[in-house]
Amino acid sequence: MLGAAVLSPGLVASGSPAALLRVPLEAAAALLVLAVLPWRPVRRVAAGVLALLFVLTILSAALDRGFTSTVGIRFNPITGWPELRDGFGVLRDSTGSTAAFGILIALVLASVAATIVIGLSLLRLDGVGRRHRRQAAFGAGAVVAAWAVVGLVGAQVVPGQPIAATDAIGTIVSRSDQAAGTAHSEAAFDGAQAKDPFSAVPSSDLLAGLTGKDVIVAFIESYGQVAVQNSSFSPGVDRVLKQGDAQLAADGYSERSAFLTSPTFGGISWLAHSTLQTGQWIDSQQRYDKVTSGSRFTLSDAFGKAGWRTLSDVPSDSKPWPVGKSFYHFGTELNSENVGYRGPRFSYAKIPDQYTWSYLQKTELSKPHTPLMAEVDFVSSHTPWTPLPHLVPWPAIGDGSVFDPQPAEGLAPKTVWQDPHHVQQLYGQSIEYSMSSLFSFVHTFDDPNLVLVVLGDHQPATEVSGEGANHDVPISIISKDPGVLDRISSWNWQPSMLPSPSAPVWRMDDFRDRFLTAYDRARVRRP
Known part of the structure; x- marks a missing residue:
């Protein structure tokens, strides 16, 4: 379950099940984070946060795919919320209010359920690792080694998606860069609004x-x-x-x-x-x-x-x-x-x-x-x-x-x-x-x-x-x-x-x- 979850952004982006045939670095990293936390209550919170993060990366990929196929751009988490609202309006007009809200509720429930399942999966794997530390360390080392090897050679199963997968990390970095770029472009846009010489042209000259x-x-x-x-x-x-x-x-x-x-x-x-x-x-x-x-x-x-x-x-x-x-x-x-x-x-x-x-x-x-x-x-x-x-x-x-x-x-x-x-x-x-x-x-x-x-x-x-x-x-x-x-x-x-x-x-x-x-x-x- 954990492997599928961290590879799902690539699956959504490519639309190919072959995207699941990759080595996810984030799975090993998440288990390593849990392994170094000594207290069970803290591990539970950390597992919940990590699970939510993974679900958000899946939703992010889904939004990107939907926006790209309809309006030709990626979803922008800074400026894109009004467009998402408008998209829901189109869905409501097409399917009716009852069906549209039903779809929305189903999506929310599915996200909550996925977060719970992934969190429990993380805790279960962490528990197994603590009971079998030597085998867990060997397995984690093998995953990291395999990831490094296929990463160095650039092997790919799905064109554009390396076998050495970092979907969640890539999504977080990409969204951070997108937010920074948006903030910069919006500042420049705000400055340009004030510069408009045509507003001062006499009416007798205009047109x-x-x-x-x-x-x-x-x-x-x-x-x-x-x-x-x-x-x-x-x-x-x-x-x-x-x-x-x-x-x-x-x-x-x-x-x-x-x-x-x-x-x-x-x-x-x-x-x-x-x-x-x-x-x-x-x-x-x-x-x-x-x-x-x-x-x-x-x-x-x-x-x-x-x-x-x-x-x-x-x-x-x-x-x-x-x-x-x-x-x-x-x-x-x-x-x-x-x-x-x-x-x-x-x-x-x-x-x-x-x-x-x-x-x-x-x-x-x-x-x-x-x-x-x-x-x-x-x-x-x-x-x-x-x-x-x-x-x-x-x-x-x-x-x-x-x-x-x-x-x-x-x-x-x-x-x-x-x-x-x-x-x-x-x-x-x-x-x-x-x-x-x-x-x-x-x-x-x-x-x-x-x-x-x-x-x-x-x-x-x-x-x-x-x-x-x-x-x-x-x-x-x-x-x-x-x-x-x-x-x-x-x-x-x-x-x-x-x-x-x-x-x-x-x-x-x-x-x-x-x-x-x-x-x-x-x-x-x-x-």
């Missing part, structure tokens, strides 16, 4: 290059580089983008595209939104909470200061969004409850993208209005990517009830997610739908004053992106006014909705400053 334009920042959920390059499903997306290029050109529009590196992966979309808006690298819920409780100058602030009316539309929300008012200062906030939608839900996506475009056109863009800046989430491409809507004639959209038959035409998530290949294909189809909706909107409601900033928030989860995928997402700027794109000619973005592998790649936190610089009246600040 003068976009005067009279309606600007929509369109976040396409899970629209990652994997959707457009080197995947089994990218040819379908590429075909839609190329057709979109042709349609845009025929209608007199031009576009420029590149890639941005997102601070998040697989989910937690609001980290990407806030990074783009603030020009700061917001890669944890802790940073998000810190920034949004302050007064950082955002893109929406810049547009509002320069005279635009600002709007957010988050179709996945059903309640007011406090940060939208207190931090982003959006003049209007839309969600699933105040846009008149009476149609069906498509799994996570409460409202299909085409309806979102239709509502914006009908209530905001088609009427005489002050120039509008809107940040809009398009959520039809959100996991689990089934069932999916399909396009309907724009005049037929109405209150959305025209979509009523469509969910039944798709498969349920629990059916699709039994086959990773099927999941990937449906992800590709969801991006095809979202981008087709966009192109159809631009073509149907031709608007010479419309400027679109279209980008992904993050790559889809590892199930779709694959192990080790980057965090890059496509971004495009679309306009009918050549002057709008002339302003960004120095960026060297590519004239297509489909950026090639050689397209520029920026960090997402670079975008705000470059964008404000490009469209500033004087353009004297360097990007």
Whole structure:
């Protein structure tokens, strides 16, 4: 039991039972600690502490594996607790409150039971060793010698995991280094928040290059580089983008595209939104909470200061969004409850993208209005990517009830997610739908004053992106006014909705400053 416990972090990390065929140094070290303690009560406490430590290293490995497979990063014990809370929220939404809390309680009970069993195992082995000191000393020496030999030669059963195992020690050291690095980076982040020259730019200079334009920042959920390059499903997306290029050109529009590196992966979309808006690298819920409780100058602030009316539309929300008012200062906030939608839900996506475009056109863009800046989430491409809507004639959209038959035409998530290949294909189809909706909107409601900033928030989860995928997402700027794109000619973005592998790649936190610089009246600040 003790050997399995100290090797379990490697088992969890690799997913291979062969990880148990290793020599754990920590087992011998734990027994040595107990052997030098003379009093039984002290040994019992020490055994309990050691057992708890071993269980915590197993849980740490499990959290790392879960976070890596979903959001592409290790769990951070300093900043990761809000994300863990959000993950539980997703579990609760998926399984129901009863099942979610049942799973949580089962996990707590299993951890307590494992701690007790490992502690008793340590005490039992210590008792055997005290009764048979010579044999115990010989056995311990053999284990240490074997560990040293295989450690020196670097032997491995599982690639990347030496037979000479130090999983628990490695986890403790790694977590200590992670905590120190986090403390340093958070201090640097706090210092950078105060340095923001754009907040002092006169309103007459801000965004003068976009005067009279309606600007929509369109976040396409899970629209990652994997959707457009080197995947089994990218040819379908590429075909839609190329057709979109042709349609845009025929209608007199031009576009420029590149890639941005997102601070998040697989989910937690609001980290990407806030990074783009603030020009700061917001890669944890802790940073998000810190920034949004302050007064950082955002893109929406810049547009509002320069005279635009600002709007957010988050179709996945059903309640007011406090940060939208207190931090982003959006003049209007839309969600699933105040846009008149009476149609069906498509799994996570409460409202299909085409309806979102239709509502914006009908209530905001088609009427005489002050120039509008809107940040809009398009959520039809959100996991689990089934069932999916399909396009309907724009005049037929109405209150959305025209979509009523469509969910039944798709498969349920629990059916699709039994086959990773099927999941990937449906992800590709969801991006095809979202981008087709966009192109159809631009073509149907031709608007010479419309400027679109279209980008992904993050790559889809590892199930779709694959192990080790980057965090890059496509971004495009679309306009009918050549002057709008002339302003960004120095960026060297590519004239297509489909950026090639050689397209520029920026960090997402670079975008705000470059964008404000490009469209500033004087353009004297360097990007």
